[in-house]
Amino acid sequence: MKIRLPLPALICVLVALPVLPVRADEPETELGEHMEKMSGPFRRLRRQASDASKNANSLAQIAIIREHLEAALTLEPVMKEDIPAAKQAKFVADYKKKMREMIELIGKVEAAIKANDNEKALMLVGDVSKAQKQNHKNFKRKDK
Numbered sequence: 001m002k003i004r005l006p007l008p009a010l011i012c013v014l015v016a017l018p019v020l021p022v023r024a025d026e027p028e029t030e031l032g033e034h035m036e037k038m039s040g041p042f043r044r045l046r047r048q049a050s051d052a053s054k055n056a057n058s059l060a061q062i063a064i065i066r067e068h069l070e071a072a073l074t075l076e077p078v079m080k081e082d083i084p085a086a087k088q089a090k091f092v093a094d095y096k097k098k099m100r101e102m103i104e105l106i107g108k109v110e111a112a113i114k115a116n117d118n119e120k121a122l123m124l125v126g127d128v129s130k131a132q133k134q135n136h137k138n139f140k141r142k143d144k
């Protein structure tokens with residue numbers, strides 16, 4: 001079946017497109033963009049951390065993750081805007097502390113992979129997942 005749209009309706013759709021809100025699953029902040037870019041590499045790392053034959057590739061994923069964590073360390077969560085002004089400095093300091101801890105943890109995963117200790121790497125990747133969930137609970141704006 002062919003769907004025909006009258007020309008004025010088509011023009012309205014085309015004019016409205018650039019002002020339509022971004023899709024809910026697309027990052028809206030610079031920090032969100034960095035998070036999004038390390039999401040795939042982290043999924044790959046989680047899948048292959050136990051597989052010593054993939055260690056070279058795992059190190060490449062870790063390098064990407066680290067790059068985005070370092071960038072995230074220079075930014076602030078948008079959730080800061082939702083909390084009282086008097087509490088914002090502590091909120092940002094806590095966020096940066098947790099981000100530094102995550103960078104350290106990723107360094108431990110890297111060391112385990114370099115030592116070909118994949119059992120340990122797998123365990124540490126589990127710790128990364130847990131920390132990620134906890135940090136999102138504390139620092140990520142709740143979806144409205």
Ligand code: HEM
Binds near residue numbers: 139
């Ligand atoms: C492997 C580790 C992590 C992964 C894979 C990850 C992944 C993600 C993803 C996919 C998003 C949604 C992005 C969007 O669509 O906007 C996000 C958002 C966010 N994440 Fe992470 N994350 C990780 C670690 C962390 C850590 C350690 C923190 C804090 C210390 C953190 C804080 C946040 C915040 C605050 C947002 C919301 C963005 C904003 O406020 O602008 N994440 N993360």
